[in-house]
Amino acid sequence: MKKLVLTGAAGRLGSYLREPLSMMADELVSTDIAEGIGTLYPGERYVQADLADLNAMSEVIEGADMVVHFGAIGDEAPFEEILGPNIVGAYNVWEAAHRHGVRRVVYASSIHAVGMYPRQERIGTDVPHRPDTVYGLAKCFAEDLARMYWEKRGVEAVCLRILSCAQVTGARALGTWLSYGDLIQLVARAIDTPTTGFTVVYGVSDNDRCPVDNSAARYLGYAPKDNAEQFAAQILAAEGPGDPRDPAQMCHGGPFAAVDLGQSGQAQMNIVHDRKET
Incomplete structure (x- = not known):
């Protein structure tokens, strides 16, 4: 590819994607609302831009082959805060992609689009939306937007329903963990698969206790390598x-299913913010 765009480049997950993505195109344009993202990788350029500004996103995306869209508020928040970056921002990314003939958008969706399903029910990629929060509702909107832009305007999309891409610190993550290595592989397969149309795939590692079914998206070639069971004895001994x-x-x-609407779900979780520094 000549040009690849990464939104949310200043975020924790974005920090792990920048280097591998910079090696998949002649130019990687990383973007976020932050003033900077540290030392740039060879072939990488940084543009500060607001997802809620269509003109700004159009300028960033012009000339791109694909967009990897990870930018958003990454937690539950009041609707008024979610609206701009997560909902309007998603529309702006897909509309700019359409206007400039972008082939595919790879989107960081979330398990929270279907977060109210019982954990004992092993859900596939085709279950109806069942969001647990306003944050999850915004993910439902973006997935439906992605399907519509594929069916009406021919912009391919791969929606990655990420479960728990962070260090394993609790029993739930024994099933939901997505290692950074598997995250990178998942995004790479979403990019290099020849055709995808509209696809949903769960972002999860090869955990013994995995609660979701990715068989319908097997054609992507995603083959996770890591397994959270290595942490099970320590985690389970520490929890009641x-x-x-x-x-x-x-x-x-998880906790997002229990909090009141508008209240932080991450505040109930012990997330290690181990952002990759450059």
């Missing part, structure tokens, strides 16, 4: 018995 009355333990969305 489960509570079947707790939605955080009984739903796919």
